[in-house]
Amino acid sequence: MKVEELHAKVGYRLSGRAQRYTEVRRSIVERLSRSGRPLTVPEILSSAKSVPLSSAYRNLTVLLEAGVVRRVAGTDDQGRFELAEDIAGHHHHLVCEGCGTVDDVPSSTRLESVMDEAARLAAEEQGYDVWSHRFDLIGLCRQCQG
Amino acid sequence: MKVEELHAKVGYRLSGRAQRYTEVRRSIVERLSRSGRPLTVPEILSSAKSVPLSSAYRNLTVLLEAGVVRRVAGTDDQGRFELAEDIAGHHHHLVCEGCGTVDDVPSSTRLESVMDEAARLAAEEQGYDVWSHRFDLIGLCRQCQG
DNA sequence: CTCAGTGCAAAGGATTTGCATGCCG
DNA sequence: CGGCATGCAAATCCTTTGCACTGAG
Numbered sequence: 001m002k003v004e005e006l007h008a009k010v011g012y013r014l015s016g017r018a019q020r021y022t023e024v025r026r027s028i029v030e031r032l033s034r035s036g037r038p039l040t041v042p043e044i045l046s047s048a049k050s051v052p053l054s055s056a057y058r059n060l061t062v063l064l065e066a067g068v069v070r071r072v073a074g075t076d077d078q079g080r081f082e083l084a085e086d087i088a089g090h091h092h093h094l095v096c097e098g099c100g101t102v103d104d105v106p107s108s109t110r111l112e113s114v115m116d117e118a119a120r121l122a123a124e125e126q127g128y129d130v131w132s133h134r135f136d137l138i139g140l141c142r143q144c145q146g
Numbered sequence: 147m148k149v150e151e152l153h154a155k156v157g158y159r160l161s162g163r164a165q166r167y168t169e170v171r172r173s174i175v176e177r178l179s180r181s182g183r184p185l186t187v188p189e190i191l192s193s194a195k196s197v198p199l200s201s202a203y204r205n206l207t208v209l210l211e212a213g214v215v216r217r218v219a220g221t222d223d224q225g226r227f228e229l230a231e232d233i234a235g236h237h238h239h240l241v242c243e244g245c246g247t248v249d250d251v252p253s254s255t256r257l258e259s260v261m262d263e264a265a266r267l268a269a270e271e272q273g274y275d276v277w278s279h280r281f282d283l284i285g286l287c288r289q290c291q292g
Numbered sequence: 293c294t295c296a297g298t299g300c301a302a303a304g305g306a307t308t309t310g311c312a313t314g315c316c317g
Numbered sequence: 318c319g320g321c322a323t324g325c326a327a328a329t330c331c332t333t334t335g336c337a338c339t340g341a342g
Contacts, residue, residue, distance in 0.1 A: 058297080058334095139275045
């Protein structure tokens with residue numbers, strides 16, 4: 001997705017909630033868009049120094065509510081954020097148990113269809129209303145294998 | 147798995163690390179064993195009142211290091227714990243975005259084989275050493291659908 | 293003018309750690 | 318006895334909130 005298209009989409013969703021698409025928010029969205037993986041708040045701010053943590057969290061909350069970003073859980077308790085699926089596309093994660101980093105991995109249609117089937121079955125059995133799934137691979141990234 | 151067998155297994159792993167299988171640890175393991183889902187620390191303690199949070203966390207850390215329990219991430223930032231896979235068996239999770247509860251779901255051999263294949267491919271491509279995966283279904287539990 | 297956005301500082305909540313004591317092996 | 322285990326309290330870490338101020342529409 002082109003950057004202009006990305007910003008247009010995000011701006012549209014924010015305006016629909018009477019919220020502005022400010023410079024800080026733009027930079028957060030762009031940072032997430034450029035990174036091929038979910039980022040922690042400090043990582044997001046590493047490019048936009050001088051922005052206080054509280055502002056970052058507040059903006060992320062707004063973007064979260066607007067359905068622009070999504071929170072991702074790793075193995076540590078550090079929160080990570082990525083663009084929503086309908087913007088970044090559906091994918092899976094490689095979670096490193098060494099350093100906690102999470103990388104993106106594309107999915108495959110075959111895998112998706114099997115998972116959807118599994119979701120339907122599980123949902124029926126336990127009365128859940130399932131609308132999404134997450135498939136994460138747990139292991140060690142290249143750096144942590146040393 | 148029978149309770150005696152469970153305790154024998156856990157006790158063995160702890161003794162291998164020069165650590166005792168105390169009453170509190172037994173109660174934690176039994177609580178997790180009985181529950182069909184990952185529990186938060188307060189939930190674990192609900193049956194063993196009078197045990198301080200710090201002790202629970204310390205014991206969970208020991209059990210974590212001994213490979214007896216595993217930490218599970220939901221959608222909220224509340225940590226949840228369950229028995230390790232080789233004790234509780236491999237399964238998946240139903241995560242409720244409403245209340246944060248996580249329920250267990252059994253897996254299927256077909257699903258597993260497809261996932262293992264996916265894991266191999268992803269691992270090769272990005273240089274990860276993958277040894278496990280997690281497949282979680284996200285939605286709303288029966289209670290939260292009202 | 294008005295209301296959302298921003299900074300700074302303080303508050304919160306979950307989890308960890310220091311230290312002295314208790315207890316099993 | 319020696320070392321792990323435990324309680325309590327204080328400390329941390331990440332995240333959220335209160336409040337006053339700035340700024341865009």
